[in-house]
Amino acid sequence: MEARHDSTAHKHAADHGHGHGHHEPGFLGKYIFSTDHKVIGIQYAVTSLFFLMFGFCLMMVMRWQLAYPGEPLPLIGGWLGEARMPGGVMTPDFYNELGAMHGTIMVFLGVVPLGVGGFGNYVLPLQIGAKDMAFPKLNMFSYQFFFVGCVLMMSTFFLPGGAAQSGWTSYSPLANINPGQTGWIVSMIFIITSSLLGAINFIVTTIQLRTKGMSFWRFPFFVWAQFVTSFLLLLAFPPLEVGAFLQLMDRVTGSSFFLPSGLVISGHPLDVAGGGNPLLWQHLFWFLAHPEVYVLILPAMGIVAEILTNNTRKPLWGYTAMVYSIIFLGFMSFIVWAHHMFMTGMGSAIAAFFQTTTMIISVPSVVILAALFLSLWGGSIRFTTPMLFALAFLPMFGIGGLTGLPLGLTSSDIHLHDTYYVIGHFHYVVAPGTVMAFFAGIYYWYPKATGRLMNETLGKLHFWITFLCMNGVFMPMFWVGLAGVSRRLYDGGASYAHGQHVLWLNGVSSWSAWIMGAAQIIFIINFFWSIRGGKAVDKNPWKSTTLEWEAPSPPPHGNFLTDPVVYRGPYDYSPRGYSADFRPQAQEA
């Protein structure tokens, strides 16, 4: 069967005729400066996938130092220059640079742009039956701001002194004096602006551009997830932007917003007015960064929900509870942030407040996870590649969430804060959690964007190696952390007596990471080969009920050949007494 996408695009152009005076946009207008949400979604997706890979490469270099501290890194060590790896051995400063940039790139240039900019942009208008986003030009500007931010962020590697090296958390006073931070701040301002503009677009689109019959309670869960996420981005990012301005002012104009009086650095008192408060940075940072972690997970939950219900041929169990939970979760996420600050000398009263809100916020997460698990009961499960990734998400997110509990309780946090336990916890949620959900989403929506399926055999191979290696990388970290090994140590704890008996686990993590890195090549090959070589399919290969599968694959500009009308909820699978095992939302009878 010949490539379907060409014929539908031509059909659309023929329908349009020449009476409108439309000029076909050239290459630049169609692929670079497009205002079409699908093109922009793919731009975000391709860019962010590149950065996920790049951030992963940074970490693979770090993992050499953690597994074999002080040993020269073969081959690659020579490429990275004498300043950073003299004789192929990593300097502590370079380790910090890798760490800070790994975190920053993965969170802000990888996961969020893929989850929101990529999946959200591409799928949301289709799922609500809209022709595009409410503000297509603003959408294009969002991507362009993001792109500029990415270029600036990468350029910081070439600054004298290198890129940011104060952690993605950029705590003052260290971030005030360390190199690379000014470039980091300026890049972040562009990226934050991109997110804010995008959030406005998503909110207005979801409220205003729903097609006829698409009420809020008929939204696919993915749409609810993106909607709540947009509010988190809209309202939580500005305080970090303020923090960034203040830190920039400290660095550039010599103010002391985050510098206390009497600060001494390397034996010399700092020549500043002082009177500032380093904790102010932490408040401003975490006020965003806590909702940010929900920005990381919510789109993933949305993706998993879609794929689970589709591949069990059953409606989602507890849809109503899931919707209320996700709204409550979004709201609560704004009042838990100081659980990242329990060890800053916080008094017990206010610590108890944040501990309580943190415990409460685990409830909606559990409701959502439980509903997803229960949705499997009695289902007729199709073990396709997207389904495998979606299924694996459930226990992985479960582990991530459960390991968060001792961190949210102040007494256990005393022992665990800033140890490898924390790294294990948050990576479980975001790597075997969100990233695997993203893989699920890519395999799932690939036929919508291209008209072809990705290869199942390669997909399953990719899944199993990734799944096993993810656990190989992060499970050992809980033991390393419980032993008391701090995070961000450039030798992985080798110079500490209490770390000696768990050092071998660093090796387990490193080898799992390297094998996992190699396995992604399978995915990359599959992804690009299938564009032309994948099995061609019609508009609804997964037999799904939601609206995006009504549009041709790939959808033309304007998405639907006729405006869809919605007659029922999103998950009418296996309806009683019906001829097929699914009834699409847009189907009349």
Add this chain to the structure above:
Amino acid sequence: MASSAGHAGHAGHDPAEIDKHVRTYIIVFATLLVLTFVTVAVSYLHLSIGAAVAVALAVASFKASLVALFFMHLISERQVILMILGLTVAFAVVLLVLPFITNLDHITAANMPAAMTHGAPAAPGAHH
């Protein structure tokens, strides 16, 4: 909600209604000017810091409400907008209050429990 259908689709807006709005704008303008002079005048009274803050914020909040309700037409705005703003105000209050409170409840050498200092006395005149 006001009788006018929000302010969307204005093609046939009644001139008499607009005149009513204009009258409101003038009254609000006058009130804002008066309150501006009030707030400056009060500052010359040199009240205690607590009272000064309370008065300044009260006057500012009232002025801001006038601008928001009448110039920005919030008094007749739709539910969607009011809900978004309500959420925003709630989180803004959280942001204004919680970091400040967290800072107040701070463990210092002066208030650290004796059990944690192994019986050594707190440093005299410790300043946080």
Add this chain to the structure above:
Amino acid sequence: MSAELIPYITEARPDTGLTNGKIGIWCFLASEVMLFGAFFASYIVLRTSAAEWPHGSSILNVPMATLNTVVLITSSVTMVMAWASLMRNDMGKYRLFLGTTVALGFCFCIIKYFEYSAKFEHNLLPHTHNFIALYFIMTGLHAAHVIGGMITNAYFLVAAPSYLEHDRDLLINRVENSGLFWHFVDLVWIFLFPILYLL
């Protein structure tokens, strides 16, 4: 090309009663509330954790700032009057009021320039004290918003004739939304003035 695909740009969606732009500008203003709110929160934390903090009027110029407050409040009124004139189809008054709004914004910036110059002359700079640093960043960012609003309003002054030819309702909507932004800028100053200058 996409514009004709998107509904509810000028006419309201029946169930929400709103146009896209109206919700869009309010979402943007919501983010701005959080932005300036974070500055005020920083002010609170810094002032309450500082060993000493000057009284605003001892360093800042209260009469100039009072004048600026009057300037901004007046400009808010002229802004809303410009919109009302547009609704009444009185293009003469529209141009007069909108032009005055832009001019008053310019006035605000001139007065601000004199204020800042005085600070520089007296060597009162961000590195002198956090209060001065906050003063500069908060009023500076606010002034940037004033300039942004001025540019937008100037555009609607100049571009009005071409809108009137093709899509009068679009102009009305956009001027209203621009007005909302302008009122918000005034609103921020209503808080900024007493907090920085009078306390």
